[in-house]
Amino acid sequence: GAGVSQTPSNKVTEKGKYVELRCDPISGHTALYWYRQSLGQGPEFLIYFQGTGAADDSGLPNDRFFAVRPEGSVSTLKIQRTERGDSAVYLCASSLIGTSGRASFTDTQYFGPGTRLTVL
Amino acid sequence: GQQLNQSPQSMFIQEGEDVSMNCTSSSIFNTWLWYKQDPGEGPVLLIALYKAGELTSNGRLTAQFGITRKDSFLNISASIPSDVGIYFCAGRGGSNYKLTFGKGTLLTVNP
Numbered sequence A: 001g002a003g004v005s006q007t008p009s010n011k012v013t014e015k016g017k018y019v020e021l022r023c024d025p026i027s028g029h030t031a032l033y034w035y036r037q038s039l040g041q042g043p044e045f046l047i048y049f050q051g052t053g054a055a056d057d058s059g060l061p062n063d064r065f066f067a068v069r070p071e072g073s074v075s076t077l078k079i080q081r082t083e084r085g086d087s088a089v090y091l092c093a094s095s096l097i098g099t100s101g102r103a104s105f106t107d108t109q110y111f112g113p114g115t116r117l118t119v120l
Numbered sequence B: 001g002q003q004l005n006q007s008p009q010s011m012f013i014q015e016g017e018d019v020s021m022n023c024t025s026s027s028i029f030n031t032w033l034w035y036k037q038d039p040g041e042g043p044v045l046l047i048a049l050y051k052a053g054e055l056t057s058n059g060r061l062t063a064q065f066g067i068t069r070k071d072s073f074l075n076i077s078a079s080i081p082s083d084v085g086i087y088f089c090a091g092r093g094g095s096n097y098k099l100t101f102g103k104g105t106l107l108t109v110n111p
Helices: A104-106
Strands: A006-009 A010-013 A019-024 A031-037 A044-050 A053-056 A065-068 A075-079 A086-094 A115-119 B005-007 B010-014 B019-025 B029-036 B044-049 B057-059 B061-065 B071-076 B087-091 B099-103 B105-110
Touching: A006 A086, A010 A019, A019 A086, A044 A065, A044 B099, A086 B010, A086 B019, B005 B029, B010 B019, B019 B087, B029 B061, B029 B071, B044 B057, B044 B061, B044 B071, B061 B105, B071 B087
Parallel strands: A010 A115, B010 B105
Antiparallel strands: A006 A019, A019 A075, A031 A044, A031 A086, A044 A053, A065 A075, A086 A115, B005 B019, B019 B071, B029 B044, B029 B087, B057 B061, B061 B071, B087 B099, B087 B105
16 A cells, blocks of 8 residues: 655755645554654654644754644645755654554554755 | 664674664663664664563564663574665654654675
């Protein structure tokens, strides 16, 4: 079946520009996560959605970063006034349940291939 | 943000050799996970551990959840060329969703 998909796969932009990164989760998954992976590092948590609402955005580095999931499926990560330090691979993951219920203890997060963002 | 202490950073081994890598944390976790990431791909889950002391196998892979809940190791037996990639440990704590990752172990297998 279809996994998590992310578009674009690569995005090159200039400092100061605005970018949007899209994530299509696995159909039926209620939980969606964004992570950022810098070169040579492991992924770092940015934000978590349960349905349409952002349940935890504590990982967003500053107010230039914002994410939405208006219909509880596709999510868009938005970055304003991009800086060179924003260059990284942005990973999206989805899981079936998230935090609700005992099953969340074993709830597996499935990752997409990521969007490689380069800010020149 | 916080990252787990994962070692070694890289390993270069001959095909057929066994491999061991480990991960430690200053925080207690309820779940330990091991992922593999190939170039241009997202991490793929290899093994999940849910209970302190648990030892779990998946084919040639074996992982353990440390008794203190602050560490885990992953062993790969009889390595093959397709084992090449970056291996990440990840922990999940009081919140049931947020994963904290290690910095990864780059494994190279010489045929």
